[in-house]
Amino acid sequence: xxxxxxxxxxxxxxxxxxxxxxxxxxxxxxxxxxxxxxxxxxxxxxxxxxxxxxxxxxxxxxxxxxxxxxxxxxxxxxxxxxxxxxxxxxxxxxxxxxxxxxxxxxxxxxxxxxxxxxxxxxxxxxxxxxxxxxxxxxxxxxxxxxxxxxxxxxxxxxxxxxxxxxxxxxxxxxxxxxxxxxxxxxxxxxxxxxxxxxxxxxxxxxxxxxxxxxxxxxxxxxxxxxxxxxxxxxxxxxxxxxxxxxxxxxxxxxxxxxxxxxxxxxxxxxxxxxxxxxxxxxxxxxxxxxxxxxxxxxxxxxxxxxxxxxxxxxxxxxxxxxxxxxxxxxxxxxxxxxxxxxxxxxxxxxxxxxxxxxxxxxxxxxxxxxxxxxxxxxxxxxxxxxxxxxxxxxxxxxxxxxxxxxxxxxxxxxxxxxxxxxxxxxxxxxxxxxxxxxxxxxxxxxxxxxxxxxxxx
Numbered sequence: 001x002x003x004x005x006x007x008x009x010x011x012x013x014x015x016x017x018x019x020x021x022x023x024x025x026x027x028x029x030x031x032x033x034x035x036x037x038x039x040x041x042x043x044x045x046x047x048x049x050x051x052x053x054x055x056x057x058x059x060x061x062x063x064x065x066x067x068x069x070x071x072x073x074x075x076x077x078x079x080x081x082x083x084x085x086x087x088x089x090x091x092x093x094x095x096x097x098x099x100x101x102x103x104x105x106x107x108x109x110x111x112x113x114x115x116x117x118x119x120x121x122x123x124x125x126x127x128x129x130x131x132x133x134x135x136x137x138x139x140x141x142x143x144x145x146x147x148x149x150x151x152x153x154x155x156x157x158x159x160x161x162x163x164x165x166x167x168x169x170x171x172x173x174x175x176x177x178x179x180x181x182x183x184x185x186x187x188x189x190x191x192x193x194x195x196x197x198x199x200x201x202x203x204x205x206x207x208x209x210x211x212x213x214x215x216x217x218x219x220x221x222x223x224x225x226x227x228x229x230x231x232x233x234x235x236x237x238x239x240x241x242x243x244x245x246x247x248x249x250x251x252x253x254x255x256x257x258x259x260x261x262x263x264x265x266x267x268x269x270x271x272x273x274x275x276x277x278x279x280x281x282x283x284x285x286x287x288x289x290x291x292x293x294x295x296x297x298x299x300x301x302x303x304x305x306x307x308x309x310x311x312x313x314x315x316x317x318x319x320x321x322x323x324x325x326x327x328x329x330x331x332x333x334x335x336x337x338x339x340x341x342x343x344x345x346x347x348x349x350x351x352x353x354x355x356x357x358x359x360x361x362x363x364x365x366x367x368x369x370x371x372x373x374x375x376x377x378x379x380x381x382x383x384x385x386x387x388x389x390x391x392x393x394x395x396x397x398x399x400x401x402x403x404x405x406x407x408x409x410x411x412x413x414x415x416x417x418x419x420x421x422x423x424x425x426x427x428x429x430x431x432x433x434x435x436x437x438x439x440x441x442x443x444x445x446x447x448x449x450x451x452x453x454x455x456x457x
Contacts (some may be wrong), residue, residue, distance in 0.1 A: 185252025379405025
């Protein structure tokens with residue numbers, strides 16, 4: 001039963017207080033009807049006796065408190081779900097903005113789903129090939145994993161996100177694969193880039209896009225990631241698809257959360273963010289994974305730009321606790337023109353050893369991965385020493401490692417945003433670079449694999 005009230009008491013920014021209300025629940029959806037007949041939507045933020053505080057999805061401009069009516073719908077914000085979502089572009093409220101027909105409302109789901117029960121999870125173990133060497137070869141993504149990308153202002157995380165969405169696939173199966181892409185608080189130019197890139201490459205056919213612009217209300221920014229996860233849950237657990245969820249930019253989401261918290265006059269936590277930021281992020285991230293009894297899975301790549309490139313900022317800091325690793329983009333590599341500028345030494349995929357090896361990638365994957373990491377780290381140290389002491393002070397082997405580090409960045413890291421490399425091409429490239437080093441230096445690879453793949457002298 002839909003209840004209607006004309007007891008609006010006051011409006012303060014995005015918040016509105018309604019008095020003498022009965023039977024309304026937290027997070028319930030409401031509609032405000034203006035005297036002109038225009039409908040605006042709101043969501044219940046707080047219930048205090050018969051007083052209800054709601055947050056407006058739209059602007060409060062032009063609201064006449066005495067003559068406007070508020071109706072509560074009896075349910076929360078919902079998304080109509082079906083396989084018809086694939087290929088569609090929607091706003092942060094799940095409304096199509098691509099000029100197509102509205103989605104059929106045969107099956108609607110509340111967007112505030114629950115995190116997956118740990119007892120019902122399957123351990124991630126299947127390799128996902130993104131076509132990006134720095135991820136596939138050294139920070140392997142596994143089906144059901146949550147692997148965030150930590151970026152900085154001005155770094156090309158949007159291009160990397162589009163590349164992964166375009167290229168990613170589960171190897172060795174003919175199972176259906178879909179991408180759910182949520183863009184939160186982006187500019188019109190960025191939105192146009194994503195939509196045109198997906199349409200141009202044909203990736204749109206297996207993708208659901210949720211686009212929330214920076215000019216949209218803050219409440220829509222909070223809704224957008226949950227819309228995307230609700231769509232992903234339907235495709236994964238009802239349609240048995242492997243779903244890759246890419247969300248950019250989580251920082252904009254957290255800023256919207258801080259804005260709403262300030263409007264509600266809540267006690268701020270670190271840097272003004274609400275004290276429940278960790279819990280809020282966890283309720284989103286933990287909706288990804290593999291569920292027992294289902295063939296489908298949700299793999300998540302949240303992308304966040306670190307304010308002032310600070311890894312200790314609350315958003316990347318808390319995200320790192322909840323997720324299984326991080327890919328960090330480097331401003332230094334970006335200045336050198338190496339794309340995508342993945343900073344490998346501080347990057348980490350905690351599940352990388354679970355998705356590689358015989359039957360998944362190749363027998364030499366683990367050894368080459370460890371050897372490339374070790375060689376690159378030693379090469380970077382040699383280059384730093386060279387800056388202080390000069391090249392003449394380095395031993396011949398250190399000069400080889402410095403040469404290896406330069407070649408590694410120029411060929412392995414520097415791939416561009418249009419090239420797709422299979423895992424075999426990535427591993428072969430690794431062996432080509434390792435041939436710069438003497439065979440005696442390959443101590444992290446089994447001798448029989450060195451005999452089989454080493455191309456040096």
